[in-house]
Every structure is written in C-alpha cells, then in structure tokens.
Amino acid sequence: MAVVPRLSPETWVGARANLPLAIAIVPFALVYGVAVTESGIVDWVGGLASIVVVAGAAQLALVDLIDQGAPWVVAVATALVVNARFVMYSGALSAAFGEFPRRSRYSLPFLMTDQAAAAAILHFQKELDPTKRRRFYFGAASIMVIPWITGTWVGIIFGGGIPDGLQLGFAIPLMFLALLVPTIRERSALVAAVVGGLITVLAQPLPFSLSIVVGAIAGIIAGLMVKR
Amino acid sequence: MTPLFQVLLVGVGTYLLRVSLVALLGRVEVPERVSDALQLVTPAVLAALVARGLFIEEGGIRSLDPWHGAALTAAVVAWRTKSVTWTLIAGMASVWALSAAFG
Numbered sequence: 390m391a392v393v394p395r396l397s398p399e400t401w402v403g404a405r406a407n408l409p410l411a412i413a414i415v416p417f418a419l420v421y422g423v424a425v426t427e428s429g430i431v432d433w434v435g436g437l438a439s440i441v442v443v444a445g446a447a448q449l450a451l452v453d454l455i456d457q458g459a460p461w462v463v464a465v466a467t468a469l470v471v472n473a474r475f476v477m478y479s480g481a482l483s484a485a486f487g488e489f490p491r492r493s494r495y496s497l498p499f500l501m502t503d504q505a506a507a508a509a510i511l512h513f514q515k516e517l518d519p520t521k522r523r524r525f526y527f528g529a530a531s532i533m534v535i536p537w538i539t540g541t542w543v544g545i546i547f548g549g550g551i552p553d554g555l556q557l558g559f560a561i562p563l564m565f566l567a568l569l570v571p572t573i574r575e576r577s578a579l580v581a582a583v584v585g586g587l588i589t590v591l592a593q594p595l596p597f598s599l600s601i602v603v604g605a606i607a608g609i610i611a612g613l614m615v616k617r
Numbered sequence: 618m619t620p621l622f623q624v625l626l627v628g629v630g631t632y633l634l635r636v637s638l639v640a641l642l643g644r645v646e647v648p649e650r651v652s653d654a655l656q657l658v659t660p661a662v663l664a665a666l667v668a669r670g671l672f673i674e675e676g677g678i679r680s681l682d683p684w685h686g687a688a689l690t691a692a693v694v695a696w697r698t699k700s701v702t703w704t705l706i707a708g709m710a711s712v713w714a715l716s717a718a719f720g
Contacts, residue, residue, distance in 0.1 A: 413700065413701055413702055414701075416701065416702050416705050417701055417705075420705065430620045431620065431621075434620050434621050434624055435624075437621075437624055438624045438627070438628070441624060441625060441627075441628030442624065442627050442628045442631050443631075444631055446663065446666075447627060447631065448627075450662075450666055451623065451624065451627055453666075453670075455620050455623060461618035461622075461623050464623055465623050465626050465627055465630070467662070468627045468630075468631075469627060469630045469631065469634070470658060470662050471658075471659070471662050471663075471666075472627075472630070472631045472634050473634060473655060473658045474655060474656075474658055474659045475631065475634040475635045475637075476634050476637050476638060476647075476655055477652060477655045477656065478635070479634070479635055479636065479637045479638035479639050480638040480647050480652070482639060483638045483639045483641065483642060486639045487639070487642045494639060494640075495636060495639075495640070498632070498635040498636040498639050499632055499635065499636075501635040555709075555713075556709075556712050556713065556716065559684050559687065559708070559709070559712045560705070560708075560709065561670055562666070562667050562669075562670025562671050562684070562688065563687075563688065563691055563704070563705060563708040563709070563712075564701075564705070565663050565666040565667045565670060566663075566667050566688060566691055566692060566695060566704065566708070567691065567695050567701045567704035567705060567708075568663055568701065569660060569663035569664055569667055569695075570692060570695035570696055570699075570704070571695070571699050572659045572660045572663065573660055577653075577657060578656070578657060578660040579660075581657040581660045581661040581664070582660040582661060582663070582664035583664070584661075585660070585661035585662065585664040585665045585668070586664040586665060586667060586668035587668070588665075589664075589665040589668040589669055589673075590668050590669075590672045590673060590678070593669075593673050593677075593678070600665075600669065600673070601662070601665045601666060601669055602665075604661075604664075604665035604668065604669075605658070605661045605662040605665045606661075607661075608657070608660070608661030608662075608664060608665065609654055609657045609658060609661045612657035612660070612661065613650070613653060613654055613657065616653055616657075
C-alpha cells in the first residue's frame with residue numbers, strides 16, 4: 390500500500406514550506422502552456438523548456454521572442470539575462486551547498502527557483518546540519534518544479550482551442566507584470582523598472598528585438614546610479 | 618538555429634548560472650556593485666518585457682486600448698495582493714470588461 394515514496398521528514402518540511410507557492414504557480418504554468426500553443430513553436434519543444442530550463446519568466450520571454458522572429462542570439466541572451474538573478478542565489482547558497490556530497494552539489498542547483506532559494510536561505514539560518522539542509526532544499530525545490538512541469542503540459546494539451554475573443558495575447562504582458570511588481574521593494578528597483586520600460590519603448594526602432602536588452606541595461610545602470 | 622536548440626542552449630546557460638557560485642565554493646567574493654546590479658536585473662528586464670508587450674506592435678507604438686486600462690488595474694492588484702493568481706484574474710477580467718464596454 391506504500392504508494393507514497395519514502396522521503397525523509399526534512400524533505401516533507403521543505404515541501405510543506407513552499408506548498409502555498411506551489412499552488413500559486415499553477416495558473417502561471419497554464420498560461421505559459423497556452424502561450425506555447427498560440428505561438429509558432431512546436432508544442433513539445435515549448436513543453437520541453439519546462440523540463441530543461443525550469444524558469445517561467447525566461448521561458449515565456451524565449452517563446453515570445455522566437456514567435457516574433459527575433460534572431461536566436463537575441464532570444465537566448467534575453468532569456469539568460471532574465472535568469473541572471475540565479476547567480477545571486479547561487480552566491481547566497483554556496484557555503485551551505487559546499488558541505489553537500491559532490492553529486493548533490495552539482496545536481497541540486499538544477500532545481501533552483503526563486504521560491505526554493507528564498508525558502509532555503511531562510512531555513513538554513515536555523516538548520517545547520519548539512520544532510521537535513523540538503524533534504525529540506527530537495528523538498529522545497531521539488532514541490533515547485535512538479536506543478537510547473539505538469540501545469541505547462543496541461544496548458545499545452547488543453548489550451549489549443551481557446552477562442553480569440555478571450556484576448557489571451559494580453560496574458561503574456563500581464564504575466565510579466567504580475568512577476569515584476571513584487572520585485573519592486575526599493576527605490577532603485579523602481580527606477581530600474583521605469584527607465585527599463587521607457588528606454589525599451591524608445592529603442593523600439595532598433596533591429597532584431599534588441600530594444601529589450603538595451604532597455605534592461607539602461608534600467609540597471611539608472612538603478613545603480615540612485616543606489617550608489 | 619531551431620527553437621529546439623535555443624531551448625537547449627537556454628537550459629544549459631541557466632544551469633551554469635544556477636551552479637556558478639556554488640561551484641566556486643566561495644573562492645570568489647562578488648563585489649558589492651555586482652550584487653547590486655544583479656538585484657536590479659529582474660525588475661529592469663521584466664519592465665522591459667511588460668513595456669514591449671503593452672506599447673509596441675508590428676514596428677510601431679501601440680495606441681491606447683483596453684490592454685492599458687487592464688494593465689493599470691492589474692498593477693494595482695499586484696501591488697496590493699502580491700499574488701500572481703489575483704493579478705491574473707483582475708487583469709483578464711478587466712480586459713474583457715473594457716473590451717466589452719469600448720471594443
């Protein structure tokens with residue numbers, strides 16, 4: 390009768406810590422899946438991205454740019470810029486991960502998400518045992534990845550027949566907006582966002598969808614200037 | 618380059634970003650300016666993607682339409698609730714309502 394795999398208690402603690410966020414990711418996953426079906430990209434390639442990239446905002450940016458016919462260098466670079474924040478988490482977790490067995494040290498970062506990193510950084514302040522830390526992280530990360538992959542595939546499989554009247558094209562900028570607002574926690578981030586958005590629109594005549602990268606860099610520089 | 622290879626490339630690149638400083642095991646100290654910049658990357662690039670989606674279309678500036686009113690509503694809801702789900706619901710409901718009223 391033991392259908393549930395035997396996982397250590399710490400893994401369940403990690404999973405439970407991120408359960409509300411894991412439920413909240415489902416609508417985003419569905420929207421991404423539907424966006425894939427609406428785009429010119431073959432469905433299974435868009436679904437594969439959820440398994441090999443495992444980062445929603447970057448995947449959505451990539452699908453959107455490929456669909457608009459951006460050159461591959463611009464599409465790939467933009468998606469990687471969206472994911473540059475993982476370097477920050479990697480730094481915050483490096484001391485803890487350094488005490489993990491080699492295999493875990495190099496495999497567990499693959500499951501890293503905003504939510505998993507945030508939960509782990511918080512939990513590691515009071516949990517010092519490397520084995521328990523590793524199990525907690527595995528639980529907190531897995532509980533996010535499972536609904537992400539499942540949700541995108543459900544969106545891909547059932548999203549095809551949605552009528553145009555529902556304006557699903559709007560769901561893509563809306564999704565980016567929903568992810569953007571919570572990142573604005575201080576003035577420098579607000580300046581980075583406002584300048585980033587403004588310069589992107591002004592840079593629109595640039596070829597190859599370069600306006601996003603140009604706008605983002607301008608935003609980062611402006612944010613750094615107010616931060617000092 | 619086919620979409621498949623672009624997806625694979627982003628997958629490999631993203632893994633390298635995730636593993637970067639873990640692999641270096643704290644042997645490299647990230648300068649403060651760099652970590653400041655990394656914190657600003659996400660708001661800057663997401664705002665760029667929002668701006669492009671809302672204001673640019675087929676080689677020109679998109680004129681004011683229900684999308685902009687709905688985006689404004691969604692931004693307020695995002696600010697107040699910090700919830701992706703509520704933001705999605707508010708945004709889609711607004712765009713349908715505004716389109717029905719003015720479309």
